[in-house]
Amino acid sequence: MSDSWPRRRLLAILRGASEPLDAQELARITGQHVTTVRFHLDVLTKESLVRQFQQPPRGRGRPRIGYSAVQRSVGYQELAQVLADQLGPDPRRRSEAAITAGRTWGAKLDAGDHAVESLEDAKDVAMTLLSELGFAPERDQAAETDEQVLIRMTACPLRELARTHSEVVCGVHLGLIKEVLDRNGARGEVNVRLHPFVDPELCVARLELSGQRRAQDNREVASVPAGADQAAGGEPALAPPLAGRVAPQLRNADPNVAKQSAQQW
Structure with a gap:
């Protein structure tokens, strides 16, 4: 299987x-x-x-x-908690390590053969992947434009752990999505960002055409900063909550952790 x-x-x-x-x-x-x-x-x-x-x-x-x-009985939540605790105390480094781990996972995953030649193709690949992983994704058509697609992730197998270790859990998922899309032809064409907990039970994945692709489509000359919208290590940071909301996992959290996470976003 x-x-x-x-x-x-x-x-x-x-x-x-x-x-x-x-x-x-x-x-x-x-x-x-x-x-x-x-x-x-x-x-x-x-x-x-x-x-x-x-x-x-x-x-x-x-x-x-x-x-x-058949529902699994293995304690994946506990295992993920142990692994998250081993990545050290610095949120930025934890996020970078998690994104790298997600990419490694995506590189080993049988991602099928679905060529990404458009934003619509990227959406289809991401929706299939997230569905297989148990995120119950929904397309947010009301928020779609020619340059971006929003996917509502209404479930998460590690939701409770993500509330306290979002930089790890969401970082792994971000790296996984990016790697699968890149393997299918989206490298340099589509950017991926995650918005954790825009609502208490909802996260959002944002797929955007890259600045270079937009310029190409519009037949305009565009200048895209080399490191724009990226965290150290060349990967996009987790995005801030949509509409200016504060992510629940940062409410009442240690102020230093919240400050470091805010800087990363």
Whole structure:
């Protein structure tokens, strides 16, 4: 299963679903043929990653077979906490190390073969990746322009840890998204920023055309500062909360940590 992009996507969708889904519903969501979906579901069932449930038929006919993801019991939250604590006390260095770790993760991940030739392509790749990882992403069409796309991350597998270690958790996710997009052709074309906790249960990923790409598209001469909007080490820093909001993880936090994080943003 680890080498199959379609099966990982199906598993991520089932993990984020509030009730079992049948093959027809999954085919509609993924755009795959229902026969292909059933094949992948059979593999996931044999690997004990999903379970089958009998569901009432729609109208007349035989009962439907629904599928639900088997929930993991491994203490990933505790493991992530231990790892975060090993990155040292300086928020900036922790963030840089986390972004590097995220890029390393993205380099080893089977990211499929989805060429990024436009901002829309970058959005599709990012949405698929975030869905597979359990973030339940939603496209924020009201905030979209020709130069940026916002993706609402309505769930996070490490949300509680992110409230106290956002520079680590969000840094890893930022590096991961950037690496996957770069591997598919977005390097130098699309910038990625994360806005942690714009609401208590919501984070936002912002995908923007780079300054050079905008200038090319508009047939204008643009000058882009070499280090603009980047943290030390050549990676974009985590973005500040949208609309001037204060991130919950910095409220009532140690003033020195809040000050260092604000400087990084």
